[in-house]
Amino acid sequence: xxxxxxxxIGLAIIxxxxxxxxxxxxKGENQVLWRSSLILSFVSCYLMWAITFLAQLNPLxxxxxxxxxxxxxxx
Amino acid sequence: xxxxRDTPFRSAEMSMVQLYISNEIGREVVNALGELGLVQxxxxxxxxxxFQRVFTGDIRRLDNVERQLRYFHAQMDKAGIALRKLDLDIxxxxxxxxxEIDDVAERCQSLEQRVSSLNESYETLKKREVELTEWRWxxxxxxGFFDRAHGNVEEIRASTENDDAPLLQDVxxxxxxxxxxxxxxxxxxxxxxxxxxRDRVAAFERILWRTLRGNLYMNxxxxxxxxxxPSTNEPVQKNVFVIFAHGKEILAKIRKISExxxxxxxxxxxxxxxxxxxxxEVNARLNDVQNVLRNTQQTLEAELTQISxxxxxxxxxVGKEKAVYNxxxxxxxxxxxxxxxxxxxxxxxxxxxxxxxxxxxxxRAGLSVPSIINEIRTNKTPPTYLKTNKFSEAFQTIVNAYGxxxxxxxNPAIPVIxxxxxLFAVMFGDFGHAIIMLxxxxxxxxxxxxxKKVTFELFAMVYYGRYIALxxxxxxxxxxxxxxxxxxxxMTLFESQWVWKVPENFAGHQTVAAQLRDYGTGSTxxxxxxxxxxxxxxxxxxxxxxxxxxxxxxxxxxxxxxYSLCFSYINARRFKKPIDIWGNFVPGMIFFQSIFGxxxxxxxxxxxxxxxxxxxxxxxxxxxxxxxxxxxxLIYMFLQPGFVxxxxxxxxxxxxxxxxLLALVQVPILLFLKPFYLRWENNRARARGYRNIGERSRxxxxxxxxxxxxxxxxxxxxxxxDEDGEGVAMISGDLHGDDEEHEEFEFGEVMIxxxxxxxxxxxxxxxxxxxxxxxxxxxxxxxxxSAVLWSMTLGPALKVHGIGGAIYIVITFTMxxxxxxxxxxxxxGVSAMLHSLRLAWVESFSKFAEFGGWPFAPFSFKQMLExxxxxxxxxx
Numbered sequence: 001x002x003x004x005x006x007x008x009i010g011l012a013i014i015x016x017x018x019x020x021x022x023x024x025x026x027k028g029e030n031q032v033l034w035r036s037s038l039i040l041s042f043v044s045c046y047l048m049w050a051i052t053f054l055a056q057l058n059p060l061x062x063x064x065x066x067x068x069x070x071x072x073x074x075x
Numbered sequence: 076x077x078x079x080r081d082t083p084f085r086s087a088e089m090s091m092v093q094l095y096i097s098n099e100i101g102r103e104v105v106n107a108l109g110e111l112g113l114v115q116x117x118x119x120x121x122x123x124x125x126f127q128r129v130f131t132g133d134i135r136r137l138d139n140v141e142r143q144l145r146y147f148h149a150q151m152d153k154a155g156i157a158l159r160k161l162d163l164d165i166x167x168x169x170x171x172x173x174x175e176i177d178d179v180a181e182r183c184q185s186l187e188q189r190v191s192s193l194n195e196s197y198e199t200l201k202k203r204e205v206e207l208t209e210w211r212w213x214x215x216x217x218x219g220f221f222d223r224a225h226g227n228v229e230e231i232r233a234s235t236e237n238d239d240a241p242l243l244q245d246v247x248x249x250x251x252x253x254x255x256x257x258x259x260x261x262x263x264x265x266x267x268x269x270x271x272x273r274d275r276v277a278a279f280e281r282i283l284w285r286t287l288r289g290n291l292y293m294n295x296x297x298x299x300x301x302x303x304x305p306s307t308n309e310p311v312q313k314n315v316f317v318i319f320a321h322g323k324e325i326l327a328k329i330r331k332i333s334e335x336x337x338x339x340x341x342x343x344x345x346x347x348x349x350x351x352x353x354x355x356e357v358n359a360r361l362n363d364v365q366n367v368l369r370n371t372q373q374t375l376e377a378e379l380t381q382i383s384x385x386x387x388x389x390x391x392x393v394g395k396e397k398a399v400y401n402x403x404x405x406x407x408x409x410x411x412x413x414x415x416x417x418x419x420x421x422x423x424x425x426x427x428x429x430x431x432x433x434x435x436x437x438x439r440a441g442l443s444v445p446s447i448i449n450e451i452r453t454n455k456t457p458p459t460y461l462k463t464n465k466f467s468e469a470f471q472t473i474v475n476a477y478g479x480x481x482x483x484x485x486n487p488a489i490p491v492i493x494x495x496x497x498l499f500a501v502m503f504g505d506f507g508h509a510i511i512m513l514x515x516x517x518x519x520x521x522x523x524x525x526x527k528k529v530t531f532e533l534f535a536m537v538y539y540g541r542y543i544a545l546x547x548x549x550x551x552x553x554x555x556x557x558x559x560x561x562x563x564x565x566m567t568l569f570e571s572q573w574v575w576k577v578p579e580n581f582a583g584h585q586t587v588a589a590q591l592r593d594y595g596t597g598s599t600x601x602x603x604x605x606x607x608x609x610x611x612x613x614x615x616x617x618x619x620x621x622x623x624x625x626x627x628x629x630x631x632x633x634x635x636x637x638y639s640l641c642f643s644y645i646n647a648r649r650f651k652k653p654i655d656i657w658g659n660f661v662p663g664m665i666f667f668q669s670i671f672g673x674x675x676x677x678x679x680x681x682x683x684x685x686x687x688x689x690x691x692x693x694x695x696x697x698x699x700x701x702x703x704x705x706x707x708x709l710i711y712m713f714l715q716p717g718f719v720x721x722x723x724x725x726x727x728x729x730x731x732x733x734x735x736l737l738a739l740v741q742v743p744i745l746l747f748l749k750p751f752y753l754r755w756e757n758n759r760a761r762a763r764g765y766r767n768i769g770e771r772s773r774x775x776x777x778x779x780x781x782x783x784x785x786x787x788x789x790x791x792x793x794x795x796x797d798e799d800g801e802g803v804a805m806i807s808g809d810l811h812g813d814d815e816e817h818e819e820f821e822f823g824e825v826m827i828x829x830x831x832x833x834x835x836x837x838x839x840x841x842x843x844x845x846x847x848x849x850x851x852x853x854x855x856x857x858x859x860x861s862a863v864l865w866s867m868t869l870g871p872a873l874k875v876h877g878i879g880g881a882i883y884i885v886i887t888f889t890m891x892x893x894x895x896x897x898x899x900x901x902x903x904g905v906s907a908m909l910h911s912l913r914l915a916w917v918e919s920f921s922k923f924a925e926f927g928g929w930p931f932a933p934f935s936f937k938q939m940l941e942x943x944x945x946x947x948x949x950x951x
Contacts, residue, residue, distance in 0.1 A: 003599040004683065032084045033467060033489070040493035044631075045553055048501070049604065051630055052557050054682040055623040056572065056601055059591070060702060063573055063613040066586040 004057055007050050014046040080424060081462060085483050085649070086928070087422040089457035094417040094433070095447040100440045101406070101415045105399045105934075106170045107436050112935025113429060115458065116419040119407040128404040136180065137397045143183040144390050147382050150190060156379050161387035161950050163940060171392050179389050186382060193375045200368045205302055206339070207361040209270040209313070213341045214354045216296040216315035217268045221347065265326040266319045266345075271338035273297065273312040279336050283318065286328065292319040317343075387949040394946055395936050402934050418451075420458055420931065426450065457482050459928035467492060469540045477916045478926030483649060485642045487915075487924045494635060495915050496546040501631065502853035502907040503547070505861060506555030507562035508900050513548035516541055547908075557605040558854070562895065563861040565611040572602045573609040586614075594689050620858075624851040626678050632847025633675045635919060636840075640664055642923035658749030659832070662741040667840050669734040669741075677705055677723060684723075745833040750826045757820045835921075843918045849910050857903050864894055 018039045025034035081087035092114070096104050108114050120128055151158060171179075271279055276295065283291055294317045301310035316338070318329050333340050344350045406417045421429055426448070433446045459479050463471045467488060473495065474480070474488040503509070519526060519541040526538055537544070559565040573589035581587075589609055593600050606623075610616050640663065647655035681702060688697035703721035711718050712731045719728045868891040872883045920926070940946055 003601060006601070006603065029080055029082060029462070030464060030467075032082045033492070036084075036489050037492050040490065041497070041550075044493060044497045045550075047631065047634060048554065048557055048627070051627045052605055052623070053601065053603075054679060055626065056607060057682055058685045058687075059619075060686060061615055061619060062591075063589040063607075063609050063619075064586055064615050065613045066584060067612075068575065068577075068587050069583060 007053060010046060010050060014042050017042050081422060083462055083467060083486055084489055085486055086459040086461050086480060089420050089460060090423040090426060090450045091453045092419060092421055093449045093451050096415045097442055097444045098413045098415055100436055100442060101403055102399055103436050103440060104433060104446060105402050107432050109399060109934055109936040111432055112933050112937055113425050114419045114421045115931055115933045116402055116405045116417055118405045119418055129408045130400040130403045133400045134397060137393055140180045140183050140393050143187045144386060146187060147386055151379050151383055154376055154379055156383050158383050158386060161391060163950060176396050179392060190378060193371060197371045197375060200364055200371060204364045204368060207357055207364060208302060209339055210341045211357045211361065212298050213268050213270055213315050214343055214350060214357060217317045217343045218350055220294045220317045264319055264321055266317055267326060267329045267333060267340055268317045268343040269333055269338045269340035270313050270315055271336060273314050275336055276314050282332055287325060290321060290325060390946060390949045394943060398939050422460055458931035460931035461486055466542045469543050477920065479928040479930045481925040481927040484646050484925055485923065487920055491915050495911050496543065497550050498914050499547045499907050499911040500550030500554040501850045502910060503551045503857060503904060504554030504558040504854055505560045505857060506552060509548050509551030509555045512544065512900055513552060516544040516548050520545060559606040559608055560858055563865045565608040567608045569603055571607050571609040572600055573607060624854055625848060628847045628850040629844065630675050630678060631850060632844055633671050636843060636922055639919040639922035646923060654749050654752045658752060662744040663836055666738050666741040669738040671840065671844050673734050674709055680723060681705060746829060750822065750829045753825055754822050839921060846918055853907055853910055861899050
C-alpha cells in the first residue's frame with residue numbers, strides 16, 4: 001500500500017495542487033500573496049511528510065519495550 | 076516598466092510629485108489628501124523656524140480651541156458626566172468647511188466663558204454656603220455654651236471678684252436668661268466665637284493660653300459633619316469655639332490670633348432672642364444660597380451634558396484641522412502668485428486617483444485656476460511603501476520590527492507568511508495543543524469586531540496577531556498529526572508497520588522487539604502518514620525520533636536557506652545588477668549546495684537504501700551492509716578528503732573531493748569577482764570621459780554613482796532635473812541638496828565590504844545550518860514536557876478505581892488542562908515563536924534582504940487618529 005513510490009506519488013499530487021493554486025488564486029492585488037502562501041504551504045507540508053515517511057522507509061532500529069502485558073500481546 | 080499594479084511582493088513604485096495649489100483651496104486640498112492618505116509631504120521650509128511659518132497663527136488658534144475642549148472635558152470629569160465617545164467605524168465625519176471650524180471655535184469661546192462664569196459663581200456661592208453653615212453651627216453651639224454658662228457665671232464671678240453679690244445670685248437663681256446675659260456685659264466679659272480646623276485646635280489653645288497668660292475661658296465643640304473647604308473641595312473637620320475673656324484689648328488680641336490661625340470669627344449675639352433671630356436669618360439665607368447653588372449646578376450640568384454630546388467630534392475635527400495646518404506649513408508659499416507649492420512622495424500607481432481628487436476639490440471650490448500636479452524626476456531614494464491587508468498586516472509588522480526593506484526589493488514578509496508559522500509548528504507539534512490554539516485564533520477572528528474594542532494591552536497584542544496565530548495553529552495541527560502527538564499520546568489512525576515479535580514462552584517483563592509487518596513477505600507496507608504509533612512509549616523511542624527530527628531540521632533548514640538565497644537572485648535581477656548574480660548569488664549557491672546540499676542528498680540517500688534487506692523467497696540470505704554515520708562522513712570530507720569510512724554509494728570519495736574543490740573555488744570568486752568587475756567598469760567609464768557617464772547615471776556633480784551599495788536606484792530612470800514647472804528655481808536647490816549620500820567609487824571600500832560579505836557568508840552557511848537544530852531541540856522539549864505533565868497529573872489518576880478515582884480525575888484533569896494551557900501552549904508557544912522569529916530574521920533574511928529603506932509615512936487622518944494618544948480617550 002504505502003511503499004517507496006508513495007513519495008513520488010505524493011510529489012505528483014503536490015505539484016498538481018501547486019499548479020491549481022497558481023491558476024486558481026484569486027485575481028487582484030493579493031494574487032501574489034495567495035500564490036506564494038499556498039504553494040509554500042503545500043511544499044512545506046509535503047517536505048515534512050516525505051521526510052517522516054522516508055525516515056521510516058528502511059528502519060535501522062526497531063521499537064523495543066519490556067513493559068508489555070500478556071493480555072495486550074494476544075490481540 | 077513594472078507591473079500594472081503594486082503587489083505586496085515588493086514595495087510600491089513611488090514618484091516624487093510637485094503640487095501647485097491656489098492658496099484659497101490649500102486647506103481643502105490637504106484635507107482631501109489626508110482622507111486619501113497616500114502622499115507624504117516633504118518639508119520645504121526646513122530653514123524657517125516653526126514660529127515664522129505661514130499658518131502658525133491658525134495653529135495657535137486651534138491650540139486654544141483644543142485647550143478649551145480639554146477644559147470642558149476636565150469640567151465634565153469633575154461633574155461626573157460621561158463623554159459620548161466617537162466610534163469612527165460607525166460614524167464618519169465629513170471634512171469640515173472653514174466656517175464650520177470657525178463656528179466650533181466661536182462656540183467653544185462662548186461656552187468657555189459661560190462655563191467658567193458659571194463655575195465662578197458656583198464657587199462663590201459655595202463659599203457663601205460654607206460660611207453660612209459655619210455660622211449656623213457657631214450660633215447653635217455658642218447658644219449651648221451660653222445656656223450652660225448660666226450656672227457658671229457665679230464661678231466666673233467668684234474667680235474675678237472675691238465678694239459674693241447676693242443680688243446677682245438671686246437673679247441667677249431665678250434663671251432669667253436675659254439677666255444672665257446682661258450680667259456678662261456687666262462683668263465686662265466679652266467673647267469671641269468662631270470656627271477652626273480641628274487639627275489646629277491644640278496649637279490655637281496653647282497660643283491663646285500663653286499670650287493671655289491664662290486669662291480666658293475657652294469652650295469648644297466639634298461639628299459632627301465635615302465641612303467642605305471651597306478652595307480645595309475637600310471635606311475638613313472643624314470645631315466651634317467660644318472664648319470668654321476680660322477686656323477689650325484682650326478680645327481684640329484673641330480676634331487677631333484667631334484670624335492668624337485661619338479661624339473664621341462669626342458675630343454671635345449674647346442675647347438669646349437676638350440669637351434666635353440670627354439663627355432664623357442665617358437659615359433663610361442658607362436656603363436661598365442652596366437654591367441658587369442647585370440651579371447653578373443644574374445649569375452647568377445641562378451645559379456640560381450638551382457639550383459632551385459633540386465634544387469628541389469637535390476634538391477630532393480640531394485635531395484634523397491642526398494636522399492640516401501643520402502640513403500646510405510644510406508647503407512653500409509664493410506670496411506673489413498666491414500659490415502654495417508642495418512636494419512629496421506618492422505611489423506612482425495612485426497618481427491618477429490623487430489627480431482626480433485634486434480636480435474634484437478645485438471644481439467644487441469653483442476656482443478658475445487649476446491645481447497642478449507634476450511628477451518630477453529625482454535621484455533620491457524613494458520610501459518603502461508596503462501595502463498590507465488585514466491578514467498580512469501582522470506579518471509585515473514582524474518584518475518591519477527588524478528593519479525597513481530597501482525600496483523595491485523583495486518584501487521579506489512574503490515568505491515569512493508561511494515559513495514563520497511553519498517553523499513554529501515544527502517546534503510546537505502537538506495536535507491537542509494546536510487544536511486549543513486554533514480554537515482561540517478562530518474565536519478571535521469570529522468576534523473580530525467586538526474584540527477590537529478591548530484595550531487591555533496584553534490581549535490587544537495577541538488580538539493583533541490573530542491571523543499569525545491562525546496560521547501557526549493550522550500548521551501545528553498538521554505537524555501534530557505528523558509527530559502523532561496528542562497531549563503526548565499517540566493516535567492509531569492507520570495500521571502500524573510493526574508487529575511485536577513475541578517469544579514462545581512469554582512471561583512478561585521481558586524485552587520484546589518489534590518486527591516489520593511484512594518481514595519476509597516481499598511486499599512493503601510503511602506507516603503512511605506521520606510517525607508510527609508503535610514507537611510510542613518504547614524504550615528506544617527517543618533514539619529513533621532524535622535521529623529523525625535532527626535530520627528533518629537539517630533538511631528543512633537547507634530548504635529554507637536555499638529558498639531565501641533565491642530571492643537574492645530576484646533582487647539582483649530587479650536592480651539590474653548582473654554582477655550580484657555572478658559575483659554573489661551563483662558562487663554562494665554553489666558553495667552552499669556542494670556542502671549542505673550534498674549533506675541533505677546523503678541523508679535522503681541513506682534513508683532510501685535498504686541496509687538490512689529482509690530475506691525473500693528469491694533471495695533467502697541477503698547481504699547486510701553497515702550504514703555510514705553521516706556526521707563522520709561530513710567531517711572526514713573536510714579533514715581527510717578522499718577518505719570514506721563506510722561507503723554510502725560507489726564513487727563516493729571522488730564525488731566528495733570534487734565537491735570540496737568546487738566549494739573552495741567559490742571562495743576566491745566570491746572574494747574578488749565583484750570588486751574587480753566594479754573597478755573595471757568604473758575605469759572604463761572614466762576612460763570614456765566624465766560626460767558620457769551622465770547618460771547612464773550622472774546628471775550633475777551632486778548625483779551619486781550607481782555602483783555604490785548604499786543606493787539601489789530602482790527609480791533611476793533617466794535622471795534629469797525638472798524643468799517644466801514654475802517655482803522650480805525656488806525648489807530645485809532643495810531637490811538636489813540634502814540627505815542623500817553621494818559616494819565616489821573607492822576600490823578599497825568595496826573590497827573590504829566584499830571580504831566581510833564572503834567571510835560572513837561562508838561561516839554563516841555552517842552556523843546557520845547548525846542553528847536549525849533548534850527545531851529538533853524545541854520539538855523534543857515540547858514533547859517531553861507534555862509527556863511529563865501527563866505522567867504527573869492525569870496518568871496516575873486513571874489507574875485509581877472507585878469514587879475516589881473519579882474525584883482524583885476531576886482534580887488532576889483541571890490541573891492537567893490549566894498547566895497544558897499555561898505552560899505548554901502559552902509559554903512553549905512564545906518560546907517556539909521567538910525561535911522561529913530568529914530563524915526568519917537571521918537565518919533567512921541575511922540571505923537576501925538588505926533592509927536599507929526608509930518607511931513611507933503618508934499624511935493620513937486615519938493613521939493620525941489611530942496613533943494619537945491624546946485622542947484615544949475620545950474615540951470609542
